[in-house]
Amino acid sequence: MKIKKILVANRGEIALRVLKTAKEMGIKVVTVFAEDDKNLPHALFADESYSLGFGTLQDTYLNKKKLIEIATKAKVDAIHPGYGFLSENAEFSSMVENSGIIFIGPTAESIILMGDKIGSKKALEKLTIPMIPGYHGDNQEVDHLIKEAKKIGFPVLIKASAGGGGKGMRIVHEEGELSEAISGAKSEALKAFSNDNVLIEKYVVNPRHIEVQLMSDTHGNHLHFFERECSIQRRYQKIVEETPAPNLTEDLRLKICETAVQISSGINYRGAGTVEFILSPEGKFYFLEMNTRLQVEHPVTEMVTGHDLVKYQILVAEGEKLPLRQSDIKQNGQAIECRIYAEDPDQNFMPTIGKIDRIGVPTLRDVRLDCGFLDGTEVGVNYDPMLAKLVVWGPTREIAISKSIHSLDEVLFLGVKTNRDYLKRILSHDKFIKGFTHTHFIPDHKEELLPRVLSDEDMANFVATLGFSEGRQTQKFSSGEAFLKTPWTELSGFRN
């Protein structure tokens, strides 16, 4: 069935991202917005836009009933959930389909299967997908655990089965440390979770996070759009992503991608999905999880393969065949995404708020700023602090890095402190440039990622900049006459 009208059940940059492709396909777009978002572009630039009212997330963007009411009233053919929010909510996808509306995403069964971390691993073991070697059994006798640990091979990670937050967690490098570590982990686990069961897993030193973009239609075509390297993370939050993954042999790249396709075809998946793997420095890779939605970092794949993933999501939802074969998908050049957050990396990553007077525009070719804000809009306290994604393509990785650094300088968010400078420090780091990325990159290089000290020259530049502005802001700033009044400055109030 041809989709003529879509409701995007999301906000910010991803709502705009879906809107863009829909417009290119001649599809009408309906957006929704919480009242505190009413001045943001996703609430302004759609064909129709409906308020979700005030209140908590449960009352607004997560309000399934209200979203379906709006979709029904607006007579849309399909709902695109974006990422986050209701994108991996099987109940919502069923509710949507039961209302006679297409859910642009996988089946509820796939969402449920992959949302269950243990169930999904069991299902995938049958497909002979590599899993992190481990012992998750009920026999908790120390002698037995030692035997299992030796079977897995050192180093191993011992953690509380009821786990979380590093409590009851031990890394053990040799047999001699084992029994003490097990009893230590058990007593910590007992205190924290009233349950002293532990599990043992192979500990991967300096692991990399490699994921594969998948797209499947309902005619048995299961394609991959190659991998993404997403190891640069802070507290499990990705900050810099790229494709192709550096320092990966062609053999390994293909093996990883083909393993991912084995999963999508094995579970008869539908639509866009991503399989995440842990890759060890020795080239062993293990299944981590599958995300049954479009990912935040999908644009790097689009830049390097030249394909529009949202377009394929829509075609698949219409029941069409994917209009390409695996051999049509090629990696060309390098793309890097930097996530721009409203936070102060030099004050313990404290979130920042304020009015954005001006958003800098990137000027280089093949640079994309996916951003959910406009000049004059406010960054508040209610939502995720990601303001925008800067996605840069270059013919080589070296050029993509230097273009990213240049573009980060350009995309100033005047009025709200962001992590731009921190991102520049990461991209300029010798180890990053050489492609030595792993998930402990940020903590391991903490010292080298500290800000460059401000020089006297920097301070003088600030003084001069403030000096030229004094008296211009409004009359309330006492010293000095308001000078240089031009129609341009007089009009500035319109942006509020």
Next chain:
Amino acid sequence: MEKMFILNGQEVKVQDYKATPESVSFTYKGKNYYYMLVTRNDHEMILDHGGRFRAAVSSSNKDGEFMIMANGREATGALSSRKVKKSGDQGKGLISPMPGKIFKILKEAGTSVKKGEPIMILEAMKMEHSIKSDKDGVVKKIHYQVGELVQGGVTLLEVE
């Protein structure tokens, strides 16, 4: 004349300060600086200081602070005539753990509180965070009212 600015919470003093719409000059740490304005709009400008660079100043927030960008570096700044929080102010009272909106004040100034007792509720990321007293004492001063937006790291109130 001597002039003072606040940059990143620190007082910065310059001497021989002279400003016209077209130029700003001063002495800082014994060195003379001279800047010319090349062009500007309401927030952004190009300055010349033996080489051109981009600079920008945001509109001020409620505390009279601006965000400044000059030649790729960023700072928070204020004109010294304005009262601003200096970095030394922190640590005296209870600090907002993150930016948020004052949702509720549970203990007005003058009320006695016990250590761990919630005094104020801050709303952020659609969740409520209680600001608890760090000692037995009396709520001395509450710096904000219900409904106000506050930055992270500011002193919300003081207990004595």
